[in-house]
Amino acid sequence: MSKSDPNAPKRLALIASKGTLDWAYPPFILASAAGAMGWEVGIFFTFYGLTLLKNDLTASVSPLGNPAMPMKMPFGPEGFQNINWAMPNILMANVPGFESVATGLMKQTFKNKGVASIDELRQVCVDMDVKMIGCQMTMDVFGFKREDFIKECEVGGAAMFLEYAADAEVQLFV
Amino acid sequence: MTDVVIKEDQVLDCSGMLCPMPVVKTSKAMKELQSGQILKMVATDPGAPPDMEAWSRQTGNELLRSMVDDGKFIFYLKKK
Numbered sequence: 001m002s003k004s005d006p007n008a009p010k011r012l013a014l015i016a017s018k019g020t021l022d023w024a025y026p027p028f029i030l031a032s033a034a035g036a037m038g039w040e041v042g043i044f045f046t047f048y049g050l051t052l053l054k055n056d057l058t059a060s061v062s063p064l065g066n067p068a069m070p071m072k073m074p075f076g077p078e079g080f081q082n083i084n085w086a087m088p089n090i091l092m093a094n095v096p097g098f099e100s101v102a103t104g105l106m107k108q109t110f111k112n113k114g115v116a117s118i119d120e121l122r123q124v125c126v127d128m129d130v131k132m133i134g135c136q137m138t139m140d141v142f143g144f145k146r147e148d149f150i151k152e153c154e155v156g157g158a159a160m161f162l163e164y165a166a167d168a169e170v171q172l173f174v
Numbered sequence: 175m176t177d178v179v180i181k182e183d184q185v186l187d188c189s190g191m192l193c194p195m196p197v198v199k200t201s202k203a204m205k206e207l208q209s210g211q212i213l214k215m216v217a218t219d220p221g222a223p224p225d226m227e228a229w230s231r232q233t234g235n236e237l238l239r240s241m242v243d244d245g246k247f248i249f250y251l252k253k254k
Contacts, residue, residue: 010232033194033225036201037232114192114219124198 003167010039013165015173016049021061021103021118022069024052026174028121034170035128042168043125044161045153046135049174050142053134053149057119060103064092074108126152133161180238180250182214183207189218189246196222197229200251204235207253212238215249222247 003011012034016027027049031041045053052059063069071085092098111117116124125132132153139146139155146155165171186203188196196217203213215226223240226249230237238250 029194032198036194036197037229038201039232114190114195116191116195121194 008040010034010037010170011164011168012039012041013161013168013171014041014043015161016043016045016052017047017174019048019051019059021059021106022066023049023174024059024118025115025121027052028118028125030172030174031130032121032124032128035125035130040131041125041128042131042133042161042164044133044135044156044165046138050135050138050144050149052118052122053132053153055148055150057122059118060099061106062092062099063087063102064089064099071102072105072109074105074112122150126150131164133164180212180214182250183211184213186213186215188222189216191217192219193221193225197225200226200229200249201233204233204251204253209253211253213251213253215251217247217249218245219247222249226251 012030014027014031016024018024027043031043034041061069063071071087073081073083073085075081107117132150133156134149134153136155136157138144149155184203184207186199188199191199196215196219200213200215203215207213217226219225226237226240226247229235230251234254236252236254238252239248240250241248
């Protein structure tokens with residue numbers, strides 16, 4: 001996995017450590033943009049980030065304990081859409097279904113603005129042959145099975161990723 | 175230079191798409207072209223001009239012209 005050819009393309013090595021909808025975007029966006037530039041890309045999915053490799057992508061988002069997250073409505077006149085709905089934690093924590101509503105609103109807002117969905121971006125990465133490594137240790141800890149994850153991913157550990165990252169021009173932790 | 179007419183071989187419309195899709199679609203469309211052929215790409219994402227410049231430098235496909243027309247960003251790219 002190390003680069004023996006000095007004329008090999010640039011390499012990007014990413015660690016995706018978070019599995020919520022908002023944090024699912026950066027690794028897939030960076031990976032697909034790098035792939036579009038002809039770079040070689042590898043992503044190590046570890047801890048909660050591992051869930052982004054599941055067959056059934058169910059990434060959601062919670063505004064609870066996420067104070068910088070804007071709460072916007074994806075419908076209505078522009079002035080209404082630009083309102084930031086500040087919600088007190090006590091409300092967010094106690095209203096049943098609040099998280100799924102927030103997730104739905106974020107998905108719709110992103111779609112309206114022309115941002116691709118996580119499913120689409122992941123498929124772009126698969127089509128570009130982005131190397132996706134699922135963390136074996138995380139699988140063991142959370143009791144996941146290999147068949148829970150997309151067939152295109154590999155399974156490995158820290159040493160495997162580090163060897164790949166050692167030859168990367170750009171290494172980022174997300 | 176700007177008054178020289180550039181004749182494109184292929185047109186790609188990325189209107190309404192945000193980062194990274196214009197770059198992703200451009201890369202895909204360029205793969206279908208032969209060396210020396212020209213792709214005209216249209217986008218509405220204000221982030222497209224700096225992104226396309228970087229994409230051109232990184233891939234070696236020349237950005238012949240980058241212009242704004244009626245609120246749209248238009249790029250002419252020559253396949254290396």
